[in-house]
Amino acid sequence: MIKMTGAKVLTTVMEQAGISVVSGIPGHTISNFALEVGDNPWFKTILPRHEATAAFAADAYFRVSGRLMAAFTHAFPGAGNALTAVANAYADYSSMLFVAGNTASASMGRGGYQELSRQINDDLPQLIRPTVKRLWQPRSAADLAHHAVSALRVATSGRPGPVALCVSQEIWDQEVEVPSAQLAQFAFDARPRPDARSVERAVAMLASAKRPVILAGNGVNLGRARAQLRILVEQLQVPVATTASGKGCFPEDHPLSVGVAGWTGTATANEATRSADLILVLGARLAEATASSCTPNATFSPQCRIIQADICMSGIANTYPVEEALVGDLRAALEDLATAQKGSKNPDLSAWFAHLQEVRQAWEQTALASQAPGSTGAIGTGAVVQALRRSVEGPINLVNDCGKHHKWIVQQFEARADDYIVSSMGGAAMGIGLAGAVGAALARPEARTVAWVGDGGLAMSLSALPTLAEYRLPITLVVIDDAAYGVVRNTQMAQVGRTSYALFDGSGANPDYRLDFKTVAQGCGIPGRTVTDPAELAAAFQWAAQQNGPCVLDIRSEITSTHPSGGGTLRALDDTSRSLVWKN
Known part of the structure; x- marks a missing residue:
C-alpha cells in the first residue's frame, strides 16, 4: 500500500493510462490538482485563455490520435465555459478526461464562493451530466482512486465519449492508502468480434450484389481501422464513399473512392449510395446530414439493402432497416470480413463502375466550375x-x-x-x-x-x-x-x-x-x-x-459563394418523415 493525496492519486492514474497532455485554468477548487500536474515532468501543461480551448483541443487530440487528453476547470464558471466543447465531443463520439473542481463539501449549500446550489445542494454535476458519457462524483480520496480508473475504462470502451470527474476541493489534499496495482489490471483494450455467422452472411450478400458500395463513417477513424478498411476494399474491389465526419478514413485519391456522401457530398458519392443495391455501412449512424434528411432517392433509396457494422447495437438500424448487423470492434469486423471473403471470386462490376465513371466526369466539371x-x-x-x-x-x-x-x-x-x-x-x-x-x-x-x-x-x-x-x-x-x-x-x-x-x-x-x-x-x-x-x-x-x-x-472571400449541390439535401423533417425510411 502507498499513501497518496487525492491529487497524487489522480495524476498517477492518468500517467499510467498514458495521458500526457493536460490543459485548463485553475482556481481554488482545483489548484492543488494543477500544482500536482505541474510538478510531474511526465505531463505537458497547456494554459489556455478560455476553458473552451482546453476542451476543444482535447476533442481534436483524441480524434487524430486515439489517445486521451485531459481538460480541467474550476467551479461552475469554468465548467460552464468548457461545456459546449465537451458536449460537442459527446455528440461526435469523441473523448477526453474532463476534471471539474467543485466547491468544498462543507460550504455546499451555505453560500460557498462560486458554488451552484439553487435547486439542490451541488447542482454542478447536473450541469455537466448531459454533456458526457458518464460522470463520477467522488466523496473521498478513496472514491477518487476507484472512480478515476472506472472513468478511463469507460472513456474509450464501446462508442467513445468524454468522461467527467466532479471533485470537491477538499479531496485533493486528503491522504489515502492505495494498492500498488497497475492500471492494466483494471482497464483493458478489449475488441469484441462480430458473430461469425453474421460475417458469413454479409460476405455472401456482397458476393451477390450487382451495385455494391461501402459507406465508411467516423467510426473507422475512431476505431483506428483505416488500414483494415483499405485491405478489405482492395480485396473486394468495390467503390467507397465516406460520411462528412468519416472523411479521410479512405484516401480520396484512390481509384475506388467516390468522395463524401450526403448533404454536402459529391454527386458521384450520392449516386453510388442512391443507386446501390447493397451498402456496407461501417461506423456511421446514417444521421440527418448523411441521409439527406431521409429524403427518398437523394442519398439513399428506400429499396436498398444495408449491412451495418458498429461497435454498439444502439447505433444500428436507427434510421433505415438493416438486413445484417455486424456488432463488434470495426478493426475486428473488417479483418473477419476480409478473411471470410479471401479466395472468393469477385463479381463482375464493370457496368457499375462504368456508370459511376460517367457521373464522376460530369461532377468533376461541376466542381471545377465552382x-x-x-x-x-x-x-x-x-x-x-x-x-x-x-x-x-x-x-x-x-x-x-x-x-x-x-x-x-x-x-x-x-x-x-x-x-x-x-x-x-x-x-x-x-x-x-x-x-x-x-x-x-x-x-x-x-x-x-x-x-x-x-x-x-x-x-x-x-x-x-x-x-x-x-x-x-x-x-x-x-x-x-x-x-x-x-x-x-x-x-x-x-x-x-x-x-x-x-x-x-x-x-x-x-x-x-x-x-x-x-x-x-x-x-x-x-x-x-x-x-x-x-x-x-x-x-x-x-x-x-x-x-x-x-x-x-x-x-x-465572396459572400454569396456556396458549394455546388451534389444531390444531397438538408431539410426539416416533417411528421411523415419516419415513414420514408421503411420499405413499401
Missing part, C-alpha cells in the same frame, strides 16, 4: 480550397470549423492517406476550428496542422490565439472572411430574400466595419497576411508554409 478565382476582395472559396491542397505535400491535420466554408472542405478538399480531417457533424459547434487545431498539433506534430475557419467562428474563439503564440504551435490559420455569418445570410436570402442577424455591420449602422484579423494576430505575436487578390493565393500559402510557428491568412 472553383473560379473570384475577384479582388471577393475570392472564391473553391479556389482557396484547391490552393491549400496544392500547398501541402505530406500529411495534414485539418480542423474544420462549422459554417459555409466547412462544406467546401467536406466536398472538395482531397483527403489523402494519413490525412486527418476533423469535421464536427453531431454538435457542429463553432469554435472547434482554432481551438481544436491546438489539440491536433499536439497529437500529431509530424503533420502540418491547418485551422480552417470562418470569420464568425474565429471571432468566437479569438482567445485561443495567444495560446498558439505562447507555445509556438505550427498552425496555419486560414480565415474565410466574408464579414458575415455567411451560411445564415445565404440561407435567408435563398428562402425569403432578405437577411437578419447575419451581417457584421452593426445592424446596418456601420456598413464599412471589418474586423482586421491580421492586426489582431500581430497583436498576439503571430505573423499575419491579408489576401484580397486571388492571384496571391499560391504565394500566400507558400509564405505560410515557410513560417516556423503559427501564422494567419485572412482571405477576403
